[in-house]
Amino acid sequence: MSGAPAILVRGLRKSYDGNEAVRGIDFDVLPGEVFGLLGPNGAGKTTTVEILEGYRQRDAGEVRVLGVDPWRSDGSHRERIGVVLQHSELPPALSVREVHRMFAGYYLHPRDIDEVIELVGLADKTEERVKTLSGGQKRRLDLGVALVGDPELVFLDEPTTGFDPAARRTAWDLVRSLRSLGKTIVLTTHYLDEAQQLADRVAVIREGSLVRIGTPSELIGATPKVEIRYRAHGREMVVTTGEPTRVLAELTSRAIAEGRELEALEVRRPTLEDVYLELVDGDE
Numbered sequence: 453m454s455g456a457p458a459i460l461v462r463g464l465r466k467s468y469d470g471n472e473a474v475r476g477i478d479f480d481v482l483p484g485e486v487f488g489l490l491g492p493n494g495a496g497k498t499t500t501v502e503i504l505e506g507y508r509q510r511d512a513g514e515v516r517v518l519g520v521d522p523w524r525s526d527g528s529h530r531e532r533i534g535v536v537l538q539h540s541e542l543p544p545a546l547s548v549r550e551v552h553r554m555f556a557g558y559y560l561h562p563r564d565i566d567e568v569i570e571l572v573g574l575a576d577k578t579e580e581r582v583k584t585l586s587g588g589q590k591r592r593l594d595l596g597v598a599l600v601g602d603p604e605l606v607f608l609d610e611p612t613t614g615f616d617p618a619a620r621r622t623a624w625d626l627v628r629s630l631r632s633l634g635k636t637i638v639l640t641t642h643y644l645d646e647a648q649q650l651a652d653r654v655a656v657i658r659e660g661s662l663v664r665i666g667t668p669s670e671l672i673g674a675t676p677k678v679e680i681r682y683r684a685h686g687r688e689m690v691v692t693t694g695e696p697t698r699v700l701a702e703l704t705s706r707a708i709a710e711g712r713e714l715e716a717l718e719v720r721r722p723t724l725e726d727v728y729l730e731l732v733d734g735d736e
């Protein structure tokens with residue numbers, strides 16, 4: 453790829469009936485990175501992703517996906533892209549293996565389907581019919597279908613919605629293993645812990661504009677605040693400070709001088725979720 457971004461977006465705009473859903477956004481996704489797209493409901497994430505996937509036409513701006521304009525593509529670059537949508541309808545009477553085989557038939561160079569089924573954790577369900585799978589297993593099947601073409605770039609739209617905590621961890625491991633295979637991944641999620649765990653960089657979109665982009669630690673590091681919590685006289689005390697060393701020293705020396713314990717003392721750095729909530733609630 454000679455250092456070219458996997459995805460390039462410049463000045464992207466899209467309106468629906470005069471309402472601007474995407475208001476001029478710019479970002480790059482680098483080859484091999486997991487890029488998280490975050491934002492509240494209606495922020496413009498799906499519109500952006502659908503434009504990148506080539507399902508939706510933009511009004512203005514430049515878009516390149518694997519070097520190709522997705523709207524003007526002849527379709528050949530689709531072979532190199534895998535898409536996992538939020539909702540999909542796969543033939544209910546087919547088995548897990550049959551579904552994979554059907555999709556493998558659409559590609560010139562599909563992956564070995566049993567390998568894919570194993571990768572998404574459905575090896576013990578290979579002969580089960582789609583209609584008998586649980587919600588979480590169906591999502592794994594969606595992922596398997598997106599991977600049979602051995603894509604370079606994978607779009608994951610809220611991939612773990614409805615997963616139980618153990619299934620979520622398995623899905624995270626799967627995303628990590630895709631990353632280690634060198635795939636580029638665009639991950640849309642409302643779970644900030646998921647983005648913090650998986651994404652190399654995240655972009656926060658609000659009302660169609662990009663309000664922040666960077667690594668999770670850059671976003672968190674930009675907030676110098678630390679939260680100190682403790683209980684005093686039966687009450688929960690919370691101090692938010694940019695000078696945790698000084699505040700903590702004052703609190704602890706006072707408590708020591710008075711011979712009491714700072715009960716339930718906790719010092720907490722903000723999480724990506726805290727920073728995100730500030731960004732989307734704030735009025736910058």
Ligand code: ATP
Nearest residue numbers: 468469472473491492493494495496497498499500
């Ligand atoms: P969510 O997190 O709820 O999926 P989102 O960030 O993906 O939200 P979009 O689906 O891109 O947001 O929607 C952005 C805006 O565009 C919203 O105001 C939405 O109502 C509007 N919109 C989206 N799709 C259409 C459409 N097909 N026709 C008209 N308006 C639309």
